Amino acid sequence: MRSPAKKQAIYLIIPALIYFLIFAFYPMVENIVLTFQQENVYTGALTYVGLKNYSELLQTPYMGQIFENTLIYTLFVPFFDIILSIPLASFMKRLDKPYILPLVLLSSLIPLVTSAVIWSFMLNPFYGVLYYIDKVDLFSNPWMIVIIDIWTSLPLSTLIIYSGLRSIPTNIEEASQMDGIIGARKLFTIDLPYVKSSILSATVLMILYGSFTFDPIYVVKSSAAPFSITDLSYYSYQLFFSNNVGFAAVLMTIMTATSTVIALLFVRLTLWEGMKGGNQVFKFMPNREMPRYMAWFFTVLYMAFFLFPFLWLILESLKSNPEIVAIPPIIIPYLITTAHYTFSFITGEPYFLTSLAVSLGTSILVLFLGAPAAYATSRYRIGGLKFIGLILFIYSLPTVIFMIPVHNIVYSIGMINSWEGLIISYPVFVLPLTIWMLYNFYSNFPKHLDEAANMDGMNVFKTFYSVILRLSGDGISVTLLYSFILAWGALIFPLALTYTPFNMSLLNPSGAQTATIFVGSTIGHEAFNYGALSAASVISIIPSLLLIYIARKRIEKLWRVGGNVS
Amino acid sequence: MSSQFGLYDIKKNYGKFTAISVENLEFDEDSYIVVLGPSGSGKTTLLRIVSGLETPDQGKVVIGGEDVTNVPSWKRSVGLVFQNYALYPHLTVYQNIAIPLTVEKRPLNEIRKSVDEVVEVMQLHDQIGKLPKQLSGGQQQRVALARAIVKKPKILLMDEPLSNLDTRVRVDLRGYLKDTQRKLGITVIHVTHDQEEAMALGDSVVVVHKGEIVQQGTPREVYGKPRNLFVAGFLGGINLFRKEDIGSLGIDGAFDTMGIRNEDIYIVGKDDPHQLSGIAGHSQYLGSQTLLNVSIGDIEIMTRISKDKKLKHGTEVGIILDLKNAIFFQDGKRVDIDVSP
Numbered sequence: 001m002r003s004p005a006k007k008q009a010i011y012l013i014i015p016a017l018i019y020f021l022i023f024a025f026y027p028m029v030e031n032i033v034l035t036f037q038q039e040n041v042y043t044g045a046l047t048y049v050g051l052k053n054y055s056e057l058l059q060t061p062y063m064g065q066i067f068e069n070t071l072i073y074t075l076f077v078p079f080f081d082i083i084l085s086i087p088l089a090s091f092m093k094r095l096d097k098p099y100i101l102p103l104v105l106l107s108s109l110i111p112l113v114t115s116a117v118i119w120s121f122m123l124n125p126f127y128g129v130l131y132y133i134d135k136v137d138l139f140s141n142p143w144m145i146v147i148i149d150i151w152t153s154l155p156l157s158t159l160i161i162y163s164g165l166r167s168i169p170t171n172i173e174e175a176s177q178m179d180g181i182i183g184a185r186k187l188f189t190i191d192l193p194y195v196k197s198s199i200l201s202a203t204v205l206m207i208l209y210g211s212f213t214f215d216p217i218y219v220v221k222s223s224a225a226p227f228s229i230t231d232l233s234y235y236s237y238q239l240f241f242s243n244n245v246g247f248a249a250v251l252m253t254i255m256t257a258t259s260t261v262i263a264l265l266f267v268r269l270t271l272w273e274g275m276k277g278g279n280q281v282f283k284f285m286p287n288r289e290m291p292r293y294m295a296w297f298f299t300v301l302y303m304a305f306f307l308f309p310f311l312w313l314i315l316e317s318l319k320s321n322p323e324i325v326a327i328p329p330i331i332i333p334y335l336i337t338t339a340h341y342t343f344s345f346i347t348g349e350p351y352f353l354t355s356l357a358v359s360l361g362t363s364i365l366v367l368f369l370g371a372p373a374a375y376a377t378s379r380y381r382i383g384g385l386k387f388i389g390l391i392l393f394i395y396s397l398p399t400v401i402f403m404i405p406v407h408n409i410v411y412s413i414g415m416i417n418s419w420e421g422l423i424i425s426y427p428v429f430v431l432p433l434t435i436w437m438l439y440n441f442y443s444n445f446p447k448h449l450d451e452a453a454n455m456d457g458m459n460v461f462k463t464f465y466s467v468i469l470r471l472s473g474d475g476i477s478v479t480l481l482y483s484f485i486l487a488w489g490a491l492i493f494p495l496a497l498t499y500t501p502f503n504m505s506l507l508n509p510s511g512a513q514t515a516t517i518f519v520g521s522t523i524g525h526e527a528f529n530y531g532a533l534s535a536a537s538v539i540s541i542i543p544s545l546l547l548i549y550i551a552r553k554r555i556e557k558l559w560r561v562g563g564n565v566s
Numbered sequence: 567m568s569s570q571f572g573l574y575d576i577k578k579n580y581g582k583f584t585a586i587s588v589e590n591l592e593f594d595e596d597s598y599i600v601v602l603g604p605s606g607s608g609k610t611t612l613l614r615i616v617s618g619l620e621t622p623d624q625g626k627v628v629i630g631g632e633d634v635t636n637v638p639s640w641k642r643s644v645g646l647v648f649q650n651y652a653l654y655p656h657l658t659v660y661q662n663i664a665i666p667l668t669v670e671k672r673p674l675n676e677i678r679k680s681v682d683e684v685v686e687v688m689q690l691h692d693q694i695g696k697l698p699k700q701l702s703g704g705q706q707q708r709v710a711l712a713r714a715i716v717k718k719p720k721i722l723l724m725d726e727p728l729s730n731l732d733t734r735v736r737v738d739l740r741g742y743l744k745d746t747q748r749k750l751g752i753t754v755i756h757v758t759h760d761q762e763e764a765m766a767l768g769d770s771v772v773v774v775h776k777g778e779i780v781q782q783g784t785p786r787e788v789y790g791k792p793r794n795l796f797v798a799g800f801l802g803g804i805n806l807f808r809k810e811d812i813g814s815l816g817i818d819g820a821f822d823t824m825g826i827r828n829e830d831i832y833i834v835g836k837d838d839p840h841q842l843s844g845i846a847g848h849s850q851y852l853g854s855q856t857l858l859n860v861s862i863g864d865i866e867i868m869t870r871i872s873k874d875k876k877l878k879h880g881t882e883v884g885i886i887l888d889l890k891n892a893i894f895f896q897d898g899k900r901v902d903i904d905v906s907p
Contacts, residue, residue, distance in 0.1 A: 169652070171649075171650060171652035172652050172654065174619050174646075174648070174652065175646075175648060175652035175653075175654070176654075177618075177619060177638075177639050177640065178617065178639050178640060178644075178645070178646045179666040179669060179713070180639075180640025180641070180666060180669045180670070181665070181669055185669070190654060193656040194655075194656065287669065
């Protein structure tokens with residue numbers, strides 16, 4: 001029997017569920033339908049063509065190269081991420097300094113487009129830091145994309161493993177001290193088995209991350225040889241823009257299928273309860289604690305990798321034009337100028353304004369949809385783990401697969417190239433994480449408050465809106481900011497749904513190209529204005545800095561992916 | 567150095583708060599020592615200092631005649647049983663017990679022999695292949711104990727080892743712990759907040775209050791001759807009379823308060839010979855006995871009466887005090903007073 005409270009709580013979850021039906025599940029089905037169709041270039045009409053689109057897989061000459069690139073991203077990004085994040089996470093735990101985590105996370109919280117721009121400055125063979133190290137041309141080469149991917153995703157895998165390590169109970173730590181298991185041997189005998197599930201879910205998440213790389217390719221492609229860095233997700237986007245919708249849908253369906261398999265694994269691991277026995281003591285490992293200065297030394301090396309690119313970007317943005325193109329590159333500018341910032345602000349205003357408005361609108365919308373759903377699942381077990389599993393599944397799908405159907409939906413309701421169009425479609429990739437974060441938040445929320453409210457005669461809705469929501473400031477503020485950051489960094493949807501910048505008229509608005517498009521293609525690559533590009537990139541980082549500052553103490557708890565769900 | 571085991575001039579502060587300060591505390595070899603105190607009294611800190619999990623700000627820790635103050639935990643020859651056992655959840659019972667030996671890279675057959683020995687003592691034969699979560703609380707407790715003694719430490723430390731168990735299991739395990747200590751012939755330091763447990767187990771009881779050791783002695787000593795009012799009250803029900811309340815009894819001496827334990831007060835009919843008279847208050851029937859409140863003027867006392875006896879609320883009663891067991895205090899400290907007539 002369901003209690004009346006539970007019956008009422010179902011309604012809290014319905015808005016989110018309907019949204020996912022329209023914007024996530026319908027697109028997956030429509031993609032499959034599209035694979036059997038072809039678009040008439042002149043009329044836009046769709047006709048049935050059978051398996052013709054599938055046969056293109058075999059006929060397209062670059063397909064091998066594209067699959068190879070996809071494979072490189074899919075294998076090497078998670079490989080390096082995990083290898084590098086385990087030591088970093090254990091150094092962070094050993095040093096136990098609260099300011100390390102926010103600094104590590106920064107590179108994962110800025111728009112991906114910006115990260116790609118930063119690394120194209122760093123790795124420019126003539127004007128970048130690379131000039132001093134090795135004069136290789138990474139631009140024509142998928143390893144550049146791998147580096148960018150690692151720079152942006154390593155913080156996430158580190159965070160997942162770090163929170164796993166931090167959740168080892170104090171008494172287990174002390175027991176191992178009593179038993180004389182320390183240093184590297186403790187890491188292998190106690191710590192790693194304990195956080196096995198975190199490591200596995202980090203691995204799967206990083207596989208997904210690498211396999212659907214899009215933004216860095218978009219930014220770097222103009223300097224690279226054709227197809228030298230293109231992967232499946234970027235190629236399907238190109239096909240969509242050259243009106244080959246059917247073949248694009250074939251690739252998207254392939255991606256949906258593979259990511260479903262991987263995502264199911266991810267869901268299983270994240271909601272996985274425990275660990276099994278059968279581990280041994282790693283006797284061959286040194287049983288000595290690494291000296292603190294060594295831990296510091298390595299942490300500083302990691303920090304240099306994470307933070308030096310920011311320094312380079314800021315220096316770049318202050319250089320005068322001749323200094324920017326000087327060979328050998330000038331490190332510290334002596335003709336400091338703020339002209340690039342002025343220029344970026346003036347030309348970038350419509351783009352930044354759009355991003356600001358759309359991100360704000362999106363975060364409010366996802367909060368409205370997500371908070372009740374998260375509360376109902378965590379408190380009343382509505383949908384139970386199945387609903388949360390579904391959320392994690394959608395979260396792990398590549399955004400690009402929603403592009404065509406969402407474009408068609410937004411087009412059919414006349415919202416193409418408008419703020420509203422972006423705001424209603426962004427939640428596809430923002431909402432899952434919002435729900436997941438708030439689900440974790442509400443799982444640790446004192447239950448007696450709801451019970452007291454129920455005893456006082458409030459129904460579920462009244463309890464939620466007048467008691468729970470008012471006390472959720474902590475969780476909601478961080479989640480709101482994080483949603484804002486995700487929306488702020490979005491690239492694929494704005495590319496598909498907009499084609500002009502905002503016309504700066506609030507009475508008769510049109511146009512909605514975002515700051516990511518401005519940074520990713522408009523200024524730097526079309527005008528070769530590196531100064532303005534770097535200044536615009538710096539501006540695009542500001543919301544992330546704000547998030548990190550405000551949420552520095554709480555982010556670890558809310559970003560919990562992997563490990564036990566209690 | 568007079569003793570094999572001791573703490574000398576130890577102090578541990580957390581900020582301005584003094585967690586524990588010990589001038590001089592020595593333990594006899596092969597005895598069962600119970601450290602007793604209310605929560606927050608510093609008793610666990612004391613234990614952690616002996617174990618090496620906590621380093622004192624000053625002072626010296628001696629184990630087996632050696633100064634181990636700066637020796638890490640695992641080289642101290644101490645075993646520790648944690649309050650919630652802290653078994654490694656991913657290792658089997660066998661692996662859990664063997665781990666302190668495997669770490670030392672001892673030969674495999676030697677490890678097996680030592681583990682088999684403790685498994686025998688702890689009666690865990692049927693459990694060695696299981697994971698901790700497959701065991702009951704009492705079994706987990708025994709595994710934790712086995713892990714702590716497998717290295718044959720000179721001191722076994724136990725932090726509230728019985729507090730996570732059901733009442734019935736707890737009483738069983740009490741006897742078991744004492745037996746084990748006798749069998750192994752090691753020194754045990756057992757920390758608890760339960761005075762009954764302390765008296766039942768301890769060869770010696772150390773009472774800790776507000777970060778200081780108030781008294782050390784046999785259970786009989788601390789119960790019968792508590793050093794101050796706190797110890798008197800913490801170890802069992804006691805009724806306090808001001809000197810002026812008992813003027814009629816004609817006791818002379820320099821004291822301001824007299825304490826009488828619940829069991830040293832007898833209730834008789836109001837017409838029988840008695841020392842004081844009072845009015846029966848509410849009673850608590852506990853099965854094996856009944857606790858009765860009695861008011862004597864403005865003071866309220868509690869006493870035990872036979873479980874069969876029923877006294878109506880408000881009945882006038884006579885009271886007899888067993889004065890040879892009375893405890894006298896002056897300014898909160900116990901003083902000796904001769905009560906022989």
